[in-house]
Amino acid sequence: MNYGQPPSTTFPSRPGGVVSASKVLSVVIILCREDDFMNRYLVYDLVREGLRGKYRKIELHVMSPLPPPLYLKQVRDLLLSNIHMSIVVKYSGHGPNALKTLLQKLVESGNDIRVYSTRGLGSEYLEVIKQYSINLIIAGEGS
Amino acid sequence: MSFEIVITSDRTMISNHRRKEFLGFMTTGPAIGIPEFLWMWIAAPKIRVDGLGRPVEAPYGLRKIEARLQDLGYKAAIIDPDHISKYLNSMKILMIGHHDYFAYGPPSSEWWFITGKEPVNRKSFIRFMRSEPVRKAKERGVKIIVGGPAAWQWLWEVELMREFGVDTVVDGEAELVIGELVEKALNNEELPQYVFVGPHEVPQISEIPVIKGASVNGLVEIMRGCPRGCKFCSVTLRPLRYMPLEKIRAEVEINVRNGVKNTILHSEDVLLYGADGVKPREEPLIRLHELVKELTPESIAWAHTSFAAVKFAEDNYRLVSKIMNEVLHDKQDYLGVEIGLETGSPNLARKIMPAKSAPYPPEKWPEVVEEALKILHENRVVPAVTLILGMPEETPDDLVKTSELLDRIRQYRSLIVPMFFVPMGALKDRDWFRRNAVRREHVDIMLKTLYHSLYWAEDIMSRFYMKEAKYLPARILLRAFMKYVKHKVDSLRPKLEEMIHN
Numbered sequence: 001m002n003y004g005q006p007p008s009t010t011f012p013s014r015p016g017g018v019v020s021a022s023k024v025l026s027v028v029i030i031l032c033r034e035d036d037f038m039n040r041y042l043v044y045d046l047v048r049e050g051l052r053g054k055y056r057k058i059e060l061h062v063m064s065p066l067p068p069p070l071y072l073k074q075v076r077d078l079l080l081s082n083i084h085m086s087i088v089v090k091y092s093g094h095g096p097n098a099l100k101t102l103l104q105k106l107v108e109s110g111n112d113i114r115v116y117s118t119r120g121l122g123s124e125y126l127e128v129i130k131q132y133s134i135n136l137i138i139a140g141e142g143s
Numbered sequence: 144m145s146f147e148i149v150i151t152s153d154r155t156m157i158s159n160h161r162r163k164e165f166l167g168f169m170t171t172g173p174a175i176g177i178p179e180f181l182w183m184w185i186a187a188p189k190i191r192v193d194g195l196g197r198p199v200e201a202p203y204g205l206r207k208i209e210a211r212l213q214d215l216g217y218k219a220a221i222i223d224p225d226h227i228s229k230y231l232n233s234m235k236i237l238m239i240g241h242h243d244y245f246a247y248g249p250p251s252s253e254w255w256f257i258t259g260k261e262p263v264n265r266k267s268f269i270r271f272m273r274s275e276p277v278r279k280a281k282e283r284g285v286k287i288i289v290g291g292p293a294a295w296q297w298l299w300e301v302e303l304m305r306e307f308g309v310d311t312v313v314d315g316e317a318e319l320v321i322g323e324l325v326e327k328a329l330n331n332e333e334l335p336q337y338v339f340v341g342p343h344e345v346p347q348i349s350e351i352p353v354i355k356g357a358s359v360n361g362l363v364e365i366m367r368g369c370p371r372g373c374k375f376c377s378v379t380l381r382p383l384r385y386m387p388l389e390k391i392r393a394e395v396e397i398n399v400r401n402g403v404k405n406t407i408l409h410s411e412d413v414l415l416y417g418a419d420g421v422k423p424r425e426e427p428l429i430r431l432h433e434l435v436k437e438l439t440p441e442s443i444a445w446a447h448t449s450f451a452a453v454k455f456a457e458d459n460y461r462l463v464s465k466i467m468n469e470v471l472h473d474k475q476d477y478l479g480v481e482i483g484l485e486t487g488s489p490n491l492a493r494k495i496m497p498a499k500s501a502p503y504p505p506e507k508w509p510e511v512v513e514e515a516l517k518i519l520h521e522n523r524v525v526p527a528v529t530l531i532l533g534m535p536e537e538t539p540d541d542l543v544k545t546s547e548l549l550d551r552i553r554q555y556r557s558l559i560v561p562m563f564f565v566p567m568g569a570l571k572d573r574d575w576f577r578r579n580a581v582r583r584e585h586v587d588i589m590l591k592t593l594y595h596s597l598y599w600a601e602d603i604m605s606r607f608y609m610k611e612a613k614y615l616p617a618r619i620l621l622r623a624f625m626k627y628v629k630h631k632v633d634s635l636r637p638k639l640e641e642m643i644h645n
Binding site (some may be wrong): 054 | 304333344
């Protein structure tokens with residue numbers, strides 16, 4: 001008996017039609033305090049982009065005073081709310097100097113960049129973000 | 144021979160559970176009525192290894208990662224947890240997989256919730272991570288990468304992640320991302336802390352490797368993904384892919400060559416192999432079973448199927464009868480499978496799993512369940528049926544409907560296991576089911592399912608499962624355990640009934 005022919009294989013269009021997406025979106029999340037949490041709002045914002053088919057993957061650079069891997073609990077809600085997009089999470093230190101180093105690297109990578117923070121971001125951070133002409137999005141207040 | 148990548152897990156995973164996968168479920172609970180070592184001896188005995196400490200059978204997910212890494216040219220192997228110290232000098236990466244690291248998944252979380260005791264899978268895993276070889280490996284700079292279906296649980300255990308020195312958590316189908324992570328680890332580059340593999344980064348059929356060694360109990364994947372879209376399930380998010388018969392043949396042959404004489408066909412719904420949407424088709428299913436029967440020396444089981452597929456297949460093609468009575472009749476006298484009932488309420492079904500009953504409408508869900516169970520009973524297919532309690536939007540009326548359905552299906556041979564809602568799939572941002580949310584209707588359902596399962600377990604054990612003489616000691620212990628549970632519940636019953644009626 002010939003078993004060489006497989007039954008029909010369906011590979012339906014992928015959720016959200018992101019199959020043709022190829023770009024990576026770099027997202028910086030700035031958490032100033034140990035008790036700051038980035039909520040699921042941000043995921044809705046990112047998934048909306050994903051569903052438009054623009055990005056293949058999101059690189060999440062988290063800045064937090066909590067060391068790795070403890071900072072993950074500050075973005076847990078966000079990560080557990082996502083089912084659509086590939087997300088890679090990296091720790092990027094904390095403080096304005098670390099932010100400057102990170103933004104410099106991301107700008108050079110050529111990826112699209114978004115910077116999110118919770119309320120009450122210090123002026124030193126705002127100064128760095130301004131230097132790179134990036135709009136800061138305060139999570140929960142709309143983009 | 145040395146390995147730079149060691150793939151492993153704790154004993155609850157690296158065991159063949161005496162070639163009885165249902166015994167493996169005992170590792171999801173705490174030891175009850177007997178000492179823990181005896182509980183582990185029954186449920187997760189040590190497995191035979193070769194001279195290099197490689198287990199002759201290993202979990203299928205770990206086998207896929209091993210195969211992918213070997214195909215990419217790395218010196219990688221699955222090593223038994225008792226033997227990883229042999230590779231402390233050569234190991235650069237320690238990869239660990241698990242289906243329930245911290246007992247947060249069903250049914251572990253439920254046993255924990257009910258008994259108030261930590262399940263043995265969690266205890267065994269934490270013990271393994273604190274063992275000397277793992278600690279020494281970390282001290283020597285070995286990178287630890289963890290993954291598997293329970294990867295998400297690490298987000299709730301970041302303190303342990305720090306204590307154990309876990310570098311990266313991979314959540315999702317890892318075939319296409321693991322090579323890049325390994326390269327980074329070997330080159331001492333910065334590793335990401337958490338990787339979630341989205342639906343558009345999953346491998347296509349040609350990118351899924353064939354396993355190189357035997358899988359536990361001969362498990363072989365026949366498809367990935369599921370078209371039903373139930374909101375509580377994560378598998379359904381992935382695209383549907385059917386494995387070609389040649390790939391299935393190759394994996395069964397590897398298992399048989401390594402002494403595993405049974406095959407478990409793995410899919411979220413075996414009867415949807417080669418289906419027309421959610422309508423089973425006769426030809427691919429008959430060809431699949433004929434092929435696997437020809438290759439498998441002993442028996443075949445299905446990992447999962449659905450009540451709707453059972454009913455449709457039987458009503459339209461007499462397919463369950465044909466598979467059992469014409470294809471497998473001279474091979475085995477029963478076939479085991481897991482099936483999700485989840486709720487007996489059409490209303491709740493419509494909200495959380497609108498396509499679970501398809502091609503029948505959600506309003507018909509209880510009838511579909513009842514008719515399918517009759518078909519299975521008559522054809523000696525023994526299902527382990529799961530219910531979910533505490534689902535978001537569940538009402539007392541939904542629970543009453545489930546309870547009524549349980550009364551109607553008492554006559555059908557099955558084990559019914561109620562599970563508490565665990566946020567996964569499209570519902571993974573919802574809240575967990577908590578102890579203070581238990582209603583009297585939940586207790587009523589739990590009691591009904593317990594008495595149902597104890598009754599039918601006795602029948603299943605004596606007529607089908609573990610009936611051979613070699614299983615006598617395990618059978619005696621299990622019978623004693625079931626008696627103990629029944630006695631314990633009987634003694635608590637007046638209190639529980641008082642709770643139900645107040």
